[in-house]
Amino acid sequence: MRKSKALRAAAWAIVAAGVAAPVIRRRARLPKPAVLAVSAAAPVALCVAVPRSRTRDVAACALQMWAYLAAYEMPHDDPEALQRRVHIDYPVRIDTVIGLGTPPTLRLQRLLSAPGSIRRGEKVLVWCHWVWFAVPHVAAAYVLIRRRERFGRAAATTYAVFDLGALVYHLLPTAPPWYAASRGRLEDHDETRVRRMMIEYGEQFWKHRWGPLYSLLGGNPLAAMPSLHFATSVNAAHLLGEVGVVEGAIGWTYALTLGLALVYLGEHYVVDLLAGLALTEGVRAAAPKLTPLALRAGRVVSALEARARA
Incomplete structure (x- = not known):
């Protein structure tokens, strides 16, 4: 029981980090690879934390898109550098x-x-x-x-x-x-x-x-x-x-x-x-x-x- 609770807690922690990291990454100067890694792990962690259902399927897809949006926007963090490339x-x-x-x-x-x-x-x-x-x-x-x-x-x-x-x-x-x-x-x-x-x-x-x-x-x-x-x-x-x-x-x-x-x-x-x-x-x-x-x-x-x- 204790191990299962710890596993669920860890899974929810990853979900929370995956949601928060793209929001705070610039202000907190988080490394881009770390943001992408935790964001990509969030849908998997949700599948560990929550039993399979249509609601979970939709939520996992939403988390996946949240990670994609972070990856999509990252090259434009420095517009001048992107324009040079x-x-x-x-x-x-x-x-x-x-x-x-x-x-x-x-x-x-x-x-x-x-x-x-x-x-x-x-x-x-x-x-x-x-x-x-x-x-x-x-x-x-x-x-x-x-x-x-x-x-x-x-x-x-x-x-x-x-x-x-x-x-x-x-x-x-x-x-x-x-x-x-x-x-x-x-x-x-x-x-x-x-x-x-x-x-x-x-x-x-x-x-x-x-x-x-x-x-x-x-x-x-x-x-x-x-x-x-x-x-x-x-x-x-x-x-x-x-x-x-x-x-x-x-x-x-x-x-x-x-x-x-x-x-x-x-x-x-x-x-x-x-x-x-x-x-x-x-x-x-x-x-x-x-x-x-x-x-x-x-x-x-x-x-x-x-x-x-x-």
Whole structure:
């Protein structure tokens, strides 16, 4: 009994530390590896401390995303250092080839947008971008409700895509089209410049609330490669398609619309989307091979959970 209480107490301590560390890390000057380690351990510790339930599954996913957000924001702790490291030109060159001489973002905006105004269709694309923050998690939750036996794999693929993308953001920080345009690196002969319509419409729609809202959600503006917006939406479409045909059609319609929005609005290059697609398909292809390892790890966690309740 005493050992089980100690084990539960230790597990809850790790959960608490995993929640607190990303919040206080700058003020307390915590080492980044330590913050990432304790944040990543928090979902596992929760599974030791609490018996399996849907509520625990959701809470573990929330802790996982909390750790991801810390990892996502860390490269931007020192904006000037990140700007010195960021890659700007290689995606411009690749997208110029893809666009047959003109990057698709520039070509689409020149063809369809009207400077100084945001059209109705562009507002729809902006909202498609904004609702993404919920889409991967809603898809995973839908699998939990409708096909609980598939939830473990659904959650694993979803959050593996997030985590691997965050790793690339640390190793290869890459600027989006709007940033390249602001540095004069994405112009053509007629001096058409990429607009960032999300900002333009956000200021119109949210008014004085836009500044705080953007600062909350835009923790690292120089994290474009790969596009996790597109990668996680493609994975969500796969997951929904495994539940039902109608759900899959909705998922793929959203993913493809979001892909268009990301390029047209100046948030991502086509090559970012292709890299995101490759990331998702790679994770899904590797999942069956890694399943035995995941099952062994799950048995270890289950054994610790049993000891904590003994």
